[in-house]
Amino acid sequence: MERTALDLWVGMFVVAGIGALVVLAMKVGNLSTYNVSESYQLQAYFTNIGGLKPQASIKSAGVLVGRVTGITLDTERYEAKVVMSIDKRYQFPKDTFANILTSGLLGEQYIGLAPGGENDMLKAGEVIKKTQSAVVLEDLIGKFLYSKAEGSK
Template sequence: MKGRSLGEVAAGAVVLLVAVVFLVYAVTNSGRSSAGSGLVLTARFDRIDGLSPGADVRIAGVKVGSVTGQRIDPQTFLAVLTLNVDSSLKVPDDSSAEITSEGLLGGKYVALVPGGSERNLATGGEIKITQSAVSLESLLGKFIFSMTQGNNQANSGGQAVEAPR
């Protein structure tokens, strides 16, 4: 095997350097913040169907943070979300949080709706007003059930109609 020329070694070093620069750029501009930075808030929900750690936290449709954790409260059996929000924002203490969907088949995210209070939440604060995720399957089930119940009542409420011969 012949020895490597200086040109080949230099080309390999340039390729590795470009790969490292790309990796650093990708990590710093991925939109994910480190767990230690930002305003850490909690919120309690009845159900968080389809929401996972890493999901967006948005205000007026703009990403301002992410969901960093989820657990169940053993006393109340509510889902407790930990949210990491941009620390430059002053979130009023009467703000609300709701789990919403990007669309019919889209992912879920937490939408913060700022309140009007003069007092702001600090790190470790809790958002008290929450609205849980709406289950599409549950809504469809209720709709279908109500339609079949309506049809059954309409058919049984009238006079019996004899089938043609």
């Protein structure tokens, strides 16, 4: 077996193809902002999660601190149980408030964490007690119409 010019061309072709994949992963995709190793899990119960999806971002003061990893319906209390994986670098007090917010008027939904003032920090696997559900537009309109009807009487 000898090396030929053909091998060089095919080698260049394969390298370019894999390079393009790496570009797609790093520059176009989100692989470069992916760190799975250093995180811990928190849970929260919401009466209504609206349009929250797995992989939705979790932000505190606008900074991305983690991602939603799982959403299930807890049939004991009939509330949505949201599992969040939070970056190990960030610790939150026990009385942290979890809100489901919307980025922009029609944007993606995410969880906003508003830290409280307690000194004890939430540990891995613990539950965030204070939560606020997503604002559902239909409910809002319903409330508005109801209050209008009340007022006009």
